[in-house]
Amino acid sequence: MTTAEVSPTAAVNVDIHSENVLEVENLKVYYDTDAGHVKAVDDVSFTLKRGERMGLVGESGSGKTTMAMALMRLHKPPAIIAGGTVRLDGLSLLDLNEEEMRQTRLRDIALVPQGAMNSLNPVYRVRDQIIDGIKHHTDNDKMPNKAMVNERVIELLNSVGLDSNVADMYPHELSGGMKQRVALAIATSLRPKMILADEPTSALDVVVQRQIMLTLEQLQQEMQASVLLVGHDMGLMAQFADVLGVMYAGHLVEFAPIKEIFEDPKHPYTKKLISSLPDIEVKGQFTGIDGLPPTLVVPPPGCRFHPRCPIYNNDEDFRGEFADLRNGLNTDLCTTVDPHLNEIETRRWVACHMYERGS
């Protein structure tokens, strides 16, 4: 599902002048603090195709959530967008005024928040919360009549696997999974081009998590919407995403199709991340990544990963596999020059000096 080929039923209102739905270029989000700029998101670029599902992983503090929120301009002070562009289907989001941006949210780019428990209004019935979103993004004269709106509410609830009677319930009457389904119904109510989901299942059990993710996938395919799933669970990414971005200390360090990144990770951090994943096949292959993520106030010079990098530090485990690449690596670069994100094969982006020779 990585192409823009759309099924005839879903493609009616899609403007196909560009295969890319989301284009992020050199995005910088800084936290303006007394100690100076904390570069939470530093020079991040990537593109997302129509109907494509992208995963974005990173440790806490890597900047993944900050970046995702900045895409919708929902970042909170002291965070500021310090540079770059974000284009959604050609529309430059960072150039919109507040009102235009408000209109664009939900209609074109919708958020499925982390823990829907707290995002629903406890004193409104589910029906009113869904209608609320539709109303605020539809011109008064174009607002369909009450019967049609109610019909749409039921249709939306059914599309996320909920009974029609949920419309008249209050959030406290719903289980965690049901609330997250309501959040999905709201996010898809205006058939957005893109859905941004920030750890949508982090508070849920595995069985419910699987159901919610499959429901999201169904909706997304039916609408041909793109999805950006932010999280830290590589297992969930493997199950859901078409492409994966890996963030480390404010940088996007790798971006590639999901199968390729799991089979052949290029960046040493991704490599470590994937080899440290525990499974239920073999016992005892459970290792962490040594060291701690760096502070972003004073990030390490050069490549931000070098203090923990198995290649730079010449770890035994990595000598065989990366021997050739490491032989040609000038490790002085690792401590002095921040590597750029380069496309080393089609749709395989990596920010590491090992791959920079010859360019």
Added chain:
Amino acid sequence: MATQTADALAPSSTNGTDNVLELRNVSKVFGGGLLRRNITVAVDDVSLGIPRENPGIIAVAGESGSGKTTLARLMLGIIPPTEGAIYFNGHDIASLNRSEKREFRREVQPIMQDPFEVYNPFYKVDHVMMAPVQNFGLARSKSEARDLVVESLETVGLRHQETLGRFPHQLSGGQRQRIMVARALLLKPRIIVADEPVSMVDASLRATILGSIDLLNKELGIAVIYITHDLTTAFQISDNIIVMYQGSVVETGRVEDVIQAPQHPYTQLLVESIPRPNPSERWGRDMASQETGGASNEVGCRFAPRCPYVMAECTDEMPPLYRVGDMQAALCYLHRDTATGNVQSISDVFKASV
């Protein structure tokens, strides 16, 4: 339950060794009272022994509401059972005398889920670590106390230079959680009950923290009860597992058997739903539209309303825990004809730790 504390009442051993802690037919019911409404059976008839020798690591797995945290709180003596009794070194913990109670509090230590909540932000790490040393009189002098603290910090892989003298907010989540492990370790406990110790930390740190818990078991022979919703880490570090669903132990035994060949339909559903870190092995696509809400049964198997194999008897009466293998038992009528008997105490099917 009679209230004598005589050693004559001490429970018999289950598998040849004597038990530090033993639960006998323990149930915990919440609610009820005068109104007799909204009764929740949080833990239903659990018998389990934790041996003194080679106790191993026992995982208690289940979703929220399964009763796993209630079971942990019962073992820690934080709440009393509604039925049944818990024995510490053969004595009912409900009727321990002062010094026995003190011993129990020292020997059975908790490690809690969220280290952010445990710490008082105004106290330095030193205070967090010194308090138990003072309260239990573990050291004769200040320098001896400090040596103890430094030693236990080092056991969990922390340098005292980087931790002592600092406030909690100056430490990372992983460091804070390891300090909790070090603190529990100070008291040289026999049992550690760790309730979701890694659910708040990053994957890359998870292995390190679980590694330090594993070390306590392997090197120091401390029994570990690892409460979790994550079957993958349960598989990786534990010897035996208890799977709970709405208060019932639905399956238990050697962790490899239970996870790799689950015999209860609920365990099967759980294992199937683990997001495997392999893009070529994706979930079955058949269950997107189901909603699980379903009210649970008042009588009979709790899982019956969701069970794909439900039979008439399932809703009439709770099945017994059938022995389905040398080291595996399941609470399910599907195994009635093939089982080799019923299991009374969960630990009867546990693999002895090496």
